[in-house]
Amino acid sequence: MNLVTVSGPPSSGKTAVILKTIESYQKQEISVGVIKFDCLYTDDDIVYEKAGIKVRKGLSGGLCPDHYFVSNIEEAFAWGQKENFDVLISESAGLCNRCSPYIKDIKAICVIDNLSGINTPRKIGPMLKSADIVVITKGDIVSQAEREVFASRVSMVNPKAIVMHVNGLTGQGSFELGTLLYDKKLDTDNLKGKELRFSMPSALCSYCLGEKRIGADYQMGNVRKINLEK
Amino acid sequence: MSATVIGNKSIKELLDKYTFAQSFLEQNNLVIDGKEHLTMKEYLASFTVEEAEDMALDPHTILMGFEEYIQQMLSFLGEDKSDVESLTINAGKDKTGKQESFGSFTIKTGEIIAIVGPTGSGKSRLLGDIEWVAQRDTPTSREILINGEKPDFKWRFSTSDKLVAQLSQNMNFVMDLTVAEFLDLHAESRMVENKKDIIEKIITCANDLAGEKFERELPITSLSGGQSRALMISDTAILSKSPIILIDEIENAGIDRKKALSFLLSQDKIVLMATHDPMLALLGDKRIVIKNGGIHKIIETTKEERSMLKEIEAVDQKVQNLRASLRQGEILKPESFN
Numbered sequence: 001m002n003l004v005t006v007s008g009p010p011s012s013g014k015t016a017v018i019l020k021t022i023e024s025y026q027k028q029e030i031s032v033g034v035i036k037f038d039c040l041y042t043d044d045d046i047v048y049e050k051a052g053i054k055v056r057k058g059l060s061g062g063l064c065p066d067h068y069f070v071s072n073i074e075e076a077f078a079w080g081q082k083e084n085f086d087v088l089i090s091e092s093a094g095l096c097n098r099c100s101p102y103i104k105d106i107k108a109i110c111v112i113d114n115l116s117g118i119n120t121p122r123k124i125g126p127m128l129k130s131a132d133i134v135v136i137t138k139g140d141i142v143s144q145a146e147r148e149v150f151a152s153r154v155s156m157v158n159p160k161a162i163v164m165h166v167n168g169l170t171g172q173g174s175f176e177l178g179t180l181l182y183d184k185k186l187d188t189d190n191l192k193g194k195e196l197r198f199s200m201p202s203a204l205c206s207y208c209l210g211e212k213r214i215g216a217d218y219q220m221g222n223v224r225k226i227n228l229e230k
Numbered sequence: 231m232s233a234t235v236i237g238n239k240s241i242k243e244l245l246d247k248y249t250f251a252q253s254f255l256e257q258n259n260l261v262i263d264g265k266e267h268l269t270m271k272e273y274l275a276s277f278t279v280e281e282a283e284d285m286a287l288d289p290h291t292i293l294m295g296f297e298e299y300i301q302q303m304l305s306f307l308g309e310d311k312s313d314v315e316s317l318t319i320n321a322g323k324d325k326t327g328k329q330e331s332f333g334s335f336t337i338k339t340g341e342i343i344a345i346v347g348p349t350g351s352g353k354s355r356l357l358g359d360i361e362w363v364a365q366r367d368t369p370t371s372r373e374i375l376i377n378g379e380k381p382d383f384k385w386r387f388s389t390s391d392k393l394v395a396q397l398s399q400n401m402n403f404v405m406d407l408t409v410a411e412f413l414d415l416h417a418e419s420r421m422v423e424n425k426k427d428i429i430e431k432i433i434t435c436a437n438d439l440a441g442e443k444f445e446r447e448l449p450i451t452s453l454s455g456g457q458s459r460a461l462m463i464s465d466t467a468i469l470s471k472s473p474i475i476l477i478d479e480i481e482n483a484g485i486d487r488k489k490a491l492s493f494l495l496s497q498d499k500i501v502l503m504a505t506h507d508p509m510l511a512l513l514g515d516k517r518i519v520i521k522n523g524g525i526h527k528i529i530e531t532t533k534e535e536r537s538m539l540k541e542i543e544a545v546d547q548k549v550q551n552l553r554a555s556l557r558q559g560e561i562l563k564p565e566s567f568n
Contacts, residue, residue, distance in 0.1 A: 098286050114404075117405075129295075139396075141402060142404050144396060144466045145413075145416040145465050148470065154389070155299075156257040158295065159296075159298035170354045172354045172357065175358065175369060176362045198288065
């Protein structure tokens with residue numbers, strides 16, 4: 001089975017892009033499943049089901065969503081194998097713009113939209129910088145010039161990536177994206193021992209453990225102070 | 231030049247040799263101040279483990295990316311204006327699997343081709359095939375040739391060199407910049423040399439197309455629909471390298487559409503225009519009729535249609551005049567329509 005990890009800021013159009021891409025697979029009889037990771041709430045699983053796509057969701061709740069992803073992707077992978085998928089797509093929102101759920105040797109897609117502002121590419125960390133393919137959405141509502149500037153900024157922080165425009169509404173570009181996702185030769189048997197492309201931020205402080213009070217007295221563990229001096 | 235070679239060069243050397251390297255460092259949030267004498271490798275090694283982790287910085291990836299970026303920019307700068315002279319579409323099949331009947335269809339630069347057909351009939355797919363330079367590997371099994379030959383696959387993946395630029399009715403400017411700042415930013419990303427002249431030219435042309443003139447210091451988001459369209463067309467024609475321009479309806483307001491089209495053609499572009507406006511459609515040399523996801527037929531604009539064009543233009547002109555009168559605060563009378 002192929003595993004493909006799709007990530008990107010909230011509301012950038014990940015689900016729409018994945019749906020359109022899977023649509024292009026249905027004629028080719030490639031079976032696809034989706035595992036959707038989110039934090040507090042998602043009804044995207046219903047959207048996938050409506051489209052006839054097998055889906056499971058995981059909500060991280062009080063845990064860091066990306067940590068939750070890594071701790072569960074192996075099980076999700078096993079589910080996909082049991083279902084006999086050709087491709088399992090994992091979808092997760094990059095919530096602090098730093099992390100990425102990308103795994104070495106597993107195809108990594110970042111979805112980001114034209115409306116997010118031209119400085120966004122430099123604000124996003126490994127989620128954008130270490131992706132193999134960057135999909136830019138919402139190109140139908142901004143000018144050609146803005147599309148060009150945005151794409152060139154993306155390319156500057158991740159020159160190695162293939163940058164593509166996909167329209168989540170009409171599906172323009174999704175067939176093309178689909179041809180880049182599935183590759184029988186990239187089939188993987190299991191994820192055990194595989195590594196993340198980038199470490200997750202280290203954090204273990206009293207707030208991680210449920211502390212709610214403000215004040216230095218209550219802060220323990222990995223705490224760092226802001227520098228307000230000019 | 232390999233990543234190792236770049237790593238061993240001093241930052242000053244790199245910046246002197248490749249002026250564009252500056253923006254790479256900037257976009258990757260690498261502050262150089264006072265460290266120009268270090269080699270790239272030394273510079274990247276100067277971060278502590280904690281600092282690197284805080285910046286989510288991986289020196290190896292940065293070096294590899296830097297190398298790739300320099301290669302891409304060099305090849306981008308080395309290319310002359312696009313050398314696309316013609317686009318050929320070889321027939322495939324429609325949604326039902328029926329063979330398209332047109333055989334082969336070639337469009338040359340300077341030609342306008344209208345695309346007609348109901349929403350959802352397959353216009354997006356046709357455009358998709360062109361952008362992806364389809365090689366019988368898309369759902370329509372069409373084949374696209376450039377200059378009569380199998381195309382270079384760079385058209386599929388290059389960020390700076392796209393085959394098709396798009397202008398559509400729904401497009402808006404979203405950046406918080408003035409007209410001049412905006413064009414400056416676009417010109418910079420296109421690496422043009424005589425930035426100032428080009429920006430002037432774009433503004434002049436846009437004002438020539440727009441019904442109402444605008445100032446260079448105006449925020450782009452406050453331009454009227456017509457002014458925005460005029461600026462988009464002028465900017466795309468002059469700054470965008472894409473040899474093919476797809477126009478998805480231009481509303482008949484605040485912009486001289488006929489002039490806009492002839493302006494695009496004067497820049498050696500191939501213009502594809504999705505429209506059901508008779509005036510625009512008849513301006514085209516031919517029109518592609520899309521049905522059931524396929525090209526149903528290709529119609530050459532007839533002499534009779536051409537002769538109707540004059541009348542249609544006259545009607546269009548009358549409506550334009552009424553519009554202008556309204557804008558001036560005048561009262562419309564039946565005579566104003568004659």
